[in-house]
Amino acid sequence: QQQVKQSPQSLIVQKGGISIINCAYENTAFDYFPWYQQFPGKGPALLIAIRPDVSEKKEGRFTISFNKSAKQFSLHIMDSQPGDSATYFCAATLSGAGSYQLTFGKGTKLSVIP
Amino acid sequence: SAVISQKPSRDICQRGTSLTIQCQVDSQVTMMFWYRQQPGQSLTLIATANQGSEATYESGFVIDKFPISRPNLTFSTLTVSNMSPEDSSIYLCSVGSKNQPQHFGDGTRLSIL
Numbered sequence: 001q002q003q004v005k006q007s008p009q010s011l012i013v014q015k016g017g018i019s020i021i022n023c024a025y026e027n028t029a030f031d032y033f034p035w036y037q038q039f040p041g042k043g044p045a046l047l048i049a050i051r052p053d054v055s056e057k058k059e060g061r062f063t064i065s066f067n068k069s070a071k072q073f074s075l076h077i078m079d080s081q082p083g084d085s086a087t088y089f090c091a092a093t094l095s096g097a098g099s100y101q102l103t104f105g106k107g108t109k110l111s112v113i114p
Numbered sequence: 115s116a117v118i119s120q121k122p123s124r125d126i127c128q129r130g131t132s133l134t135i136q137c138q139v140d141s142q143v144t145m146m147f148w149y150r151q152q153p154g155q156s157l158t159l160i161a162t163a164n165q166g167s168e169a170t171y172e173s174g175f176v177i178d179k180f181p182i183s184r185p186n187l188t189f190s191t192l193t194v195s196n197m198s199p200e201d202s203s204i205y206l207c208s209v210g211s212k213n214q215p216q217h218f219g220d221g222t223r224l225s226i227l
Contacts (some may be wrong), residue, residue: 043208046217102159
């Protein structure tokens with residue numbers, strides 16, 4: 001049973017546009033929600049993360065929106081650039097430790113075209 | 115964040131052989147994990163490497179197939195045993211500590227002929 005559902009599977013955005021990736025989770029005990037960015041040939045790199053006590057977190061062009069009642073969270077990439085082209089994974093974890101038993105979504109392949 | 119080195123970065127192996135993958139961290143970490151990522155797919159947790167005790171395996175993964183060692187707080191190995199083409203995948207090491215997010219190495223790309 002997949003506990004974190006991610007959509008879309010792939011996304012094509014024009015340079016300068018907004019990229020939006022959505023995730024939904026089932027386990028209400030999850031208490032830490034990171035996003036990872038993965039370039040070909042590299043391991044996933046932590047991009048931004050949020051805890052359920054806040055509804056939004058922004059770091060530069062990257063924003064996480066969190067809706068606890070709907071059990072959904074999303075990544076917004078503002079002013080998308082070709083260098084943002086990568087695969088993005090949302091994840092969720094228990095315990096509040098932020099580092100134990102990550103459950104990943106299936107990933108979204110983002111292509112930003114000039 | 116911790117610097118994680120994985121060796122080898124890639125390998126091509128014969129069916130029936132075994133390969134040991136090393137994960138070295140530049141600082142002591144509480145938790146080390148091993149993941150498998152099949153081409154174009156998400157990450158699946160194989161096991162948590164526990165320092166000084168046996169690894170904790172996820173459903174579908176067994177110690178005989180994926181023996182893991184963790185002799186200290188900065189090093190772990192994953193062995194893929196008796197390999198078959200279905201084991202062709204990327205194997206990733208990650209590290210974490212309490213209240214800190216997991217960070218990943220760049221992985222080992224394994225192909226089985």
